[in-house]
Amino acid sequence: KQWYQRRVAITAGICVKKQNLHFVVPASAFTLTSGSDFLTTYTFNTHVAKHVFCRVCGVQSFYVPRSNPDGYGIMPHCIEGGSITRVIERSFDGAHWEKEIVGSDIVAQSKEKS
Secondary structure, eight states: OOEEEEEEEEOSHHHHHTTOEEEEEEGGGOOOOSOGGGEEEEOOTTSOSBEEEETTTOOOOEEBOSSOTTEEEEOGGGSOTTSEEEEEEEEEOGGGHHHHHHTOOGGGGGSOOO
């Protein structure tokens, strides 16, 4: 698929340390084609976000974000070359999550487009 999506830079705790730059897609738009037996999940705080990573190498190529539990946050640097046509980057102040989510359209990113 050709992807055009806004990449979100999260500015809080674990996301800053992992350099969590991702874009969000509806769950129906994501298919893991292989490697599920190598994945493990880390949660903390509200346990809504599911930080999925490879238990062998530690790379997190996707996860279920707290803002979008009905979708996936995809790390574009983990996608095969040529799949992404353009990226627009914006920030989300995760240090002030509750306040930031109110004025953000990030929740809409995991909804099916009509």
